[in-house]
Structures are given as structure tokens and as C-alpha cells.
Amino acid sequence: MGMMQGKVALVTGAGRGVGRGIALALAKAGAAVVVNDLGVSLTGDESAENESPAQQVVAEIVAMGGQAVANHDSVADWAGACAMVKAGVDNFGRIDAVVNNAGNLRDVLFHKMSPEDFDAVLAVHLKGSFNTSRAAAPFFKEQGSGAFVHMTSTSGLIGNLGQANYAAAKMGIVGLSKSIAIDMQRFSIRSNAVAPFAWTRMVSSIPNETPEQQKRVEGLKKLVAEKIAPFVVALCSDAGAKVTGQIFGVRNNEIYLFSQPRPIRTAHTAEGWTPETVAERVFDQFANDFYPLQKSGDVFTWDPV
Template sequence: MGVLDGKVVLVTGGGNGIGKECALLAARAGAKVLVNDLGGGVSGGDEGSAGPAEAVAQEIRAAGGQAVSNSESVTSMAAVKGMVEQAKDTFGGLHAIINPAGILRDGMFHKMSDADWDAVIEVHLRGAYNVTRASVELFREQQDGAYVLFTSTSGLIGNIGQANYAAAKLGVMGLSRIIAMEGAAKNVRSNIIAPFAWTRMIATIPVKDEASAERVNRMKNAMRADQVAQLAVALCSPKAETTGQIFAVRGNEVVLFNQPRPVKSVARIEGWTPESLIAQALPSMKASYTDVGATASVFPYDPI
């Protein structure tokens, strides 16, 4: 008996990396799987191919599982609605969506093109909207549905050169939170994962110094996509009874993130002016500021 017996799961970006491992593990956990992957490059600039998604579906079927493939883009609402219908037509329903589909177009913000901004927002944020909006009415009607969306420490903490990616991924956090709140009464759950794993996307990060080379080597050798898949599949199961949360997976470590809440406040009976804010309020809060360190400053230790 698997934790997803009787469930139908759509996995986007399922042809490679985290998506592939999620699709394979979901099938081993008892799910019928719709493997979606555009089959494009990491930058999202090519036409794509049906090959990667179908190869994963074939691997699942060869192991005795049930799977079909889809090579449409999550950036198209019509295409995503088609995925939902394909799952229903092929397997009789849909109960969970794992959505790691993504691209990277890194660059310093002051040099970023409109095209690179738009492309990343379209895939990550619009894609997350499309897969949730196209299925949420079905999930609410059947009072059974789970989303596992993907955020990033680039958004939660920050990384230089990833303003477009960070903005999109922090947007996914807000989207997931509202879906969880609105879906609670209908047993529709939504959680997000910030993954640490060696994938094609991570391999595109430029290595410019010894520190970044060491960080990339740690990711390559100790943080694998299959480790992220364990949590993603667990969160799809009704047995998890978890919603509205932010997780990270770093090797064999599972991290629960806090969510924005007030950390300090100051008040002045007569009200504030710019001068008094500068002289009193801001200095009194300074000890509680969050620094502008990148992800590596928050996770400086080797993965477990």
C-alpha cells in the first residue's frame, strides 16, 4: 500500500530533475501519473520536445505503474486546462498537482531585459496560477485536492542576480497561502517547497569564485532531486494533513520556514514625522532588522 494509492497526480516539469523524481516516486507510491514537460531548455527559449515527458512515462509503465505524458506549456491556461481534462479522461480524475516546472534567466537587475523578466514571471508565477486555477474548482467540488508548488530561497532569502526569479517565487508563496486559507473548508491543501538540489537549472549558475564553486559542489554531491521528491509526494497524501506551510529540503534535512509576522513596533502619541522617524523609530528597530545576506549566509553549513 502506497501513500498515494487511488490518487491521480499531475507533475509538471516531469521530464528532468525534481519533476522527474517526483513523477517516478508518485507512481511507486501508488498514483496514476500525468507527466508534463515542455521538453525545452533551461532558459525556455526553444520549441521543446515531447521526448522527456514520454520517456519518464515509459519508465513508469515499464516498472508496472500507470502514466501518460503531456508536452504542453504551463504558461498557457488552455494547455493546463487540457492537462486536467487529460487526467480525467485517462485516469478518471485528478487529486494532486506537483509543479516544479521552471526556467532561469539570471542577470544583475540593472542589466536585466524586459524579455528575461517576463519569461521567468510567465513560467513560474503565471504557471503556478494556471495549474491551480485550472483545477481548484474540481478539487473544491470533490473536497479532495493537494498542491505542491515550488518556491526558492532566492525569494524567501535572496540571491544576487535573480531578481526575476525571486519575485516570481515569492509570489508563489503568497498564492499558496491564499489557496490554503480559502481551501481549508473544502479539504484543498497547498504547500510550497524551496528545494536545494542539483538540477539542470542549478548547473547554469555561473561559478565566479572559489566560494561559489564550493557551494555548487556541495549541491552537486550532497543535495539530490530524489530527496526533494520524498517531501513533495508526502505532501500530496491526505495522510499528511498539512497545508499553508513553507518547507525547504536540503539533502536529508527538511526545514520549516517561518512566515512574515511582526517582530517589533514603535509608537508615538503625537505621531511621527520624517525627522522623528529617522532620529528615533528607525534606530530603535535597527537591532531587529534582517540583514541583506544571500541564501549561503543563512545555510553556511554542509548538507546532511
């Protein structure tokens, strides 16, 4: 009996990379899986593959004795999100976990980023996470249980070059996850965010022209996509029933619990502030505690283990 025996999970963007690893691991743990994947390119264009990535993963699950069904709807579409949740209920009788993994990239420096670049990424990552979660919420509420796992990123938590759209979406997901956790705690429904470190096609577009960039890419290639899955399975299982509202990271064999914003310094004046007194007193007082403009690679500098 696996940790997910008798449960049903939806994994979005499950045709490749991290999502595929999670779908397979959930199936190995006993879950019936709705394998959602549009089967499109990294930027969202139609794929030229003959068999859909989702169907390929379903075939793998069935071959190992599991249960799965493919879904090709878009998480950015409300009706599509409802359809993929309904696929779980119609085929397997219930829905117990939603893993919001679907994503796209349109990396470009902020001063060159078009509104279309921004909207396209938020539509999939942030709106998509809302759509699938909201579609599953009534089923979770009725049965008095359920787990949401949303994929965030250190691009939002820390920062990265040329990813204003992606970073905004991934930080938005953190706020969405926390709000879901607060609103649905009374129904024994939990929600957590996970930042996955993995070499997938989502990060294969990173520039590798300079020696510094090439060194970073070689380090990223050591990050195995399948390493994310065990933690996600544990979060979705009954063993994770008391874990909610948190931000985690998984980097090969390392698991992180991230901090959440809280005040670290205060300044007070009995007379009230003016722009001049703020400039004279507050900026210098806080300066030692300002966060530097670091990127994700500046913080995670050691080799994956």
C-alpha cells in the first residue's frame, strides 16, 4: 500500500520534466493520476510531436500497473481547468490533490518586455494556478480534505535577470497559496508552494555564451527533475495533513524551508514623519539591513548534492 493509495491527483504540465516525475511518483505511490499537458513548445506554440507528452506518461503509468488518464486542456482557460478536475472525478470518483506545475517562459529584459510577454506568462503560471485550484476547491470542501501544491521559483523569491513576468507570477503564486491555506484551513484543506531546482526545458533556454554563464549551466545540469517528486508526494499524502501555508525548495537531495516576509527593523517618531526626516533618519538606519540585488545563482552557490 503506497502513501497515495486510493487517492486521485491532477498534475498540470505533467508531460515532461518535473511534472512527469511527479505524475509517475504519485502513480507509484498508489494514486490515480490525471496527466495534464498541452503538448506545446516552451513559449506556448503548438508541438509537432505525433503522440502527446501527456499520453506518453499515461502509457508509462499503465505499463507499471497504475491508473491514469490524459488531459490536453489549458490551465489558462477556466473551462479547461474545470474539465481536467472533472476528468479525475468522472474517471476515478474523486479528486484529492492538485499539483500546479504547468508553465511557460518568455524571458526578456524588462525595458524590452511587451505586454503580451507579460500577460502570457501570468496567464499560465498565476491565473492557471488559480483556475485549477478554484475548480477543485468545491470537491475538496465537500469531502473535507485535499492538498494543493503550487510551483513557485527562486526567480521570484530571490530574483533573476530578464524574468520580470516569470518572477511576478511566481511570487503571486506564493501569495495565492498562502491565501488558499488561510481560507480553506477550516475544511482541512492545505496549500503549499515548492520551488523546484531542476534542469528541464524550462531552464534550458538560459544563455551560456560567457564562461560564467557556461559554468552556471553546467551546475544546473546536475539538478535532476525526478528528485522533486518524493517531497511533492509526501506533501499530497495524509502524512502531510498538518503542513500548510509554507514555502519549500527541493534541490536534488536538499530540502529547504524558506522564510516569509516579516518586519526586521522599525523606525518611530512621536512627531510623525516628513519626507525630510525620513531621508535624514530612516534610510541610513535601515541601510545595513537592506537586501542586496542578488540573483538566485548568487545565493545558491554550492554544488547540488
